[in-house]
Amino acid sequence: MPKRSAPPSKPFTPSPQSVRRAVASSTALETGQTVQQLEQKLRNRSQSRFARIRLAD
Template identity: 70%
Template sequence: MFKKNARSSPAPKPSAQAVRRAVASSTALETGQSVLQLEQQLQNRQPQRFAHIKLAAA
Protein backbone atom coordinates (compact mmCIF):
# COMPACT_ATOMS: atom_id res chain seq x y z
CA MET A 1 0.00 0.00 0.00
CA PHE A 2 0.99 3.62 -0.39
CA LYS A 3 2.12 5.60 2.60
CA LYS A 4 0.85 9.13 3.03
CA ASN A 5 3.49 11.82 3.00
CA ALA A 6 3.29 13.27 6.50
CA ARG A 7 4.12 16.95 6.43
CA SER A 8 4.00 18.88 9.64
CA SER A 9 3.07 22.11 7.84
CA PRO A 10 2.10 23.08 4.30
CA ALA A 11 4.72 24.48 1.96
CA PRO A 12 5.20 28.24 2.30
CA LYS A 13 3.58 30.49 -0.31
CA PRO A 14 5.95 32.06 -2.83
CA SER A 15 6.60 35.77 -2.42
CA ALA A 16 5.15 38.32 -4.82
CA GLN A 17 8.67 38.92 -6.12
CA ALA A 18 9.15 35.20 -6.84
CA VAL A 19 5.84 35.08 -8.71
CA ARG A 20 6.77 38.16 -10.76
CA ARG A 21 10.14 36.64 -11.63
CA ALA A 22 8.53 33.33 -12.68
CA VAL A 23 5.95 35.07 -14.86
CA ALA A 24 8.57 37.38 -16.37
CA SER A 25 11.00 34.56 -17.18
CA SER A 26 8.28 32.40 -18.70
CA THR A 27 7.03 35.30 -20.81
CA ALA A 28 10.59 36.18 -21.83
CA LEU A 29 11.16 32.66 -23.13
CA GLU A 30 7.98 32.83 -25.20
CA THR A 31 8.41 36.37 -26.54
CA GLY A 32 12.18 36.92 -26.62
CA GLN A 33 11.93 40.03 -24.44
CA SER A 34 14.22 40.85 -21.52
CA VAL A 35 13.35 39.23 -18.19
CA LEU A 36 14.37 42.38 -16.33
CA GLN A 37 12.19 44.59 -18.52
CA LEU A 38 9.17 42.33 -18.12
CA GLU A 39 9.72 42.08 -14.37
CA GLN A 40 9.78 45.89 -14.09
CA GLN A 41 6.59 46.16 -16.14
CA LEU A 42 4.86 43.72 -13.82
CA GLN A 43 6.09 45.56 -10.74
CA ASN A 44 4.97 48.97 -12.00
CA ARG A 45 1.43 47.95 -12.94
CA GLN A 46 -1.43 50.05 -11.67
CA PRO A 47 -4.11 48.43 -9.49
CA GLN A 48 -6.59 46.51 -11.55
CA ARG A 49 -10.20 47.49 -12.02
CA PHE A 50 -11.50 44.52 -10.03
CA ALA A 51 -8.76 44.33 -7.39
CA HIS A 52 -11.36 44.26 -4.62
CA ILE A 53 -12.75 40.93 -5.90
CA LYS A 54 -10.97 37.85 -4.56
CA LEU A 55 -10.65 34.62 -6.52
CA ALA A 56 -12.25 31.50 -5.11
CA ALA A 57 -9.82 29.23 -3.26
CA ALA A 58 -9.68 25.59 -4.27
Protein backbone atom coordinates in the same frame (compact mmCIF):
# COMPACT_ATOMS: atom_id res chain seq x y z
CA MET B 1 6.22 -2.06 11.39
CA PRO B 2 5.22 0.92 9.18
CA LYS B 3 7.25 4.09 9.38
CA ARG B 4 5.62 7.13 10.88
CA SER B 5 5.46 10.06 8.56
CA ALA B 6 5.99 13.61 9.69
CA PRO B 7 2.85 15.67 10.28
CA PRO B 8 1.87 17.78 7.29
CA SER B 9 3.50 21.17 7.35
CA LYS B 10 2.19 24.48 6.09
CA PRO B 11 2.43 24.68 2.28
CA PHE B 12 5.09 26.94 0.83
CA THR B 13 3.81 30.36 -0.23
CA PRO B 14 5.99 32.13 -2.80
CA SER B 15 6.70 35.82 -2.38
CA PRO B 16 5.20 38.34 -4.81
CA GLN B 17 8.72 38.97 -6.16
CA SER B 18 9.26 35.31 -6.98
CA VAL B 19 5.86 35.08 -8.68
CA ARG B 20 6.71 38.18 -10.74
CA ARG B 21 10.10 36.68 -11.63
CA ALA B 22 8.54 33.36 -12.70
CA VAL B 23 5.94 35.08 -14.88
CA ALA B 24 8.58 37.38 -16.41
CA SER B 25 11.02 34.56 -17.18
CA SER B 26 8.32 32.39 -18.72
CA THR B 27 7.05 35.26 -20.84
CA ALA B 28 10.62 36.17 -21.84
CA LEU B 29 11.15 32.70 -23.25
CA GLU B 30 8.01 32.98 -25.33
CA THR B 31 8.42 36.56 -26.54
CA GLY B 32 12.19 37.09 -26.74
CA GLN B 33 12.08 40.12 -24.43
CA THR B 34 14.44 40.39 -21.48
CA VAL B 35 13.36 39.25 -18.03
CA GLN B 36 14.34 42.64 -16.60
CA GLN B 37 12.05 44.54 -19.00
CA LEU B 38 9.11 42.29 -18.24
CA GLU B 39 9.68 42.45 -14.48
CA GLN B 40 9.70 46.24 -14.67
CA LYS B 41 6.43 46.22 -16.61
CA LEU B 42 4.84 43.89 -14.07
CA ARG B 43 6.07 46.03 -11.18
CA ASN B 44 4.73 49.24 -12.72
CA ARG B 45 1.41 47.68 -13.68
CA SER B 46 0.82 46.25 -10.20
CA GLN B 47 1.44 49.65 -8.62
CA SER B 48 -1.15 51.45 -10.67
CA ARG B 49 -3.73 49.56 -12.66
CA PHE B 50 -4.81 46.68 -10.38
CA ALA B 51 -3.10 47.60 -7.12
CA ARG B 52 -6.24 46.97 -5.08
CA ILE B 53 -6.77 43.41 -6.43
CA ARG B 54 -4.93 40.60 -4.63
CA LEU B 55 -4.09 37.11 -5.90
CA ALA B 56 -5.99 34.23 -4.31
CA ASP B 57 -4.30 32.40 -1.46
